[in-house]
Amino acid sequence: MTLGYNRLRGSSALALAGLLAACSSAPDSTPAVEVLSAAPLRLALEAEGELKSAKATPLLVPGEQWSRRQLVWMKPDGSRVKAGEVVARFAADQGELELSKALLDLQRNALAKASKQVELETMQGRVDVDLAQVATDLSIATRYADADLEMFARNEILDAIQDQRFLGTKQDVLQWKRGQATERGRAELAVLDSQRASFDLNANRRRADLDALELTAPNDGVLVLSTDWSNEKPKLGASLFAGHEFATLPDPAELEIELVLPQLEAQGIEVGQAVELHPAGRPDELLRTELHWVASAPQQRGGRGNPVKSIAMKAKVPAELARERGWVPGQAFFGRIILREAESALSLPNVAVVAENGRRFVDVLDGESVKRREVKLGVRGPGRSEVIEGVEAGEAVLLVPQAPGDRT
Known part of the structure; x- marks a missing residue:
């Protein structure tokens, strides 16, 4: 029994030594590359937003300016209301x-x-x-x-x-x-x-x-609750101040979708760019239109604690189409902003590009050597960028640029 155990242990040791020898062998040194080829190109940015009215009647918290109110009742956000109908009631202790x-x-x-x-x-x-x-x-x-x-x-x-x-x-x-x-x-x-x-x-x-504790709708419309500085909508029991905007009654004749992108992602956004829109959860209800307004400066959104600044942009929506599909102001939408569309163009991954002093470089595999080459880029997307000069179709570009000492 002892001899059998020793033989088994010896066999295991030999097998383990073989595995270690295999693991210690030199790994494959071939770098990861992408061979460039002209192909249909579509660069786009994903954004979120909501349907709004270009013209809306503001509904202010009733009462003397700056007097405190407590919200005790309100109609649900997105409700259809008639002129003269009570939309919210307040208490004023x-x-x-x-x-x-x-x-x-x-x-x-x-x-x-x-x-x-x-x-x-x-x-x-x-x-x-x-x-x-x-x-x-x-x-x-x-x-x-x-x-x-x-x-x-x-x-x-x-x-x-x-x-x-x-x-x-x-x-x-x-x-x-x-x-x-x-x-x-x-x-x-x-x-x-x-x-x-x-x-x-x-x-x-x-x-x-104290007599002004009810808020009534001045005209027919869809009730859209307004957000405060922290991007929160009014809730029951909340303390509000008279004169502040409580909600709006949008004009359904002029609708638009406001999209928001972080400032770092919104590079290259311009008026006139195509945008594809659809309601959240309904990708089949696709609408293709274009941006008619882009904010000139970024703004802070999501409350004071959010340091990220965002760029807002708007695209018009045909009122008849919104009526036909039952879209209402305040409805969440997803958008895809088309930065570049081409039937045939060269592009490369952004990870392959090195920026140095305002210039762009890529590492090109030339036989067994790697050459760094300056390139001129066109439209840049979130994952890929169009390349205009510096490389040609058929050349292999390293996906991970090498350090200066590693190039031959």
């Missing part, structure tokens, strides 16, 4: 609180005005009492002052004359004080009336704000 504050300010103003009127009437009453007392004392003093000098002692006459002058001056002061109190009271009441007008205006604004 903050608005109710602001109205309560405005009504409280009105009550405080009314109490302040009533208190001021009582204070003014009390002050005027006190001055009137003092004036009446002074008038009585002044009449008595006047009587003594005009009496026969022989009937009274000299000191009594002098006191009467002195009282007459004092009481006359006091009467003038009291009348001035009464006039001042009246003018000041009127001014203070006018300030309170002005405040009340301001509080009334604020309360009426709050009432009007």
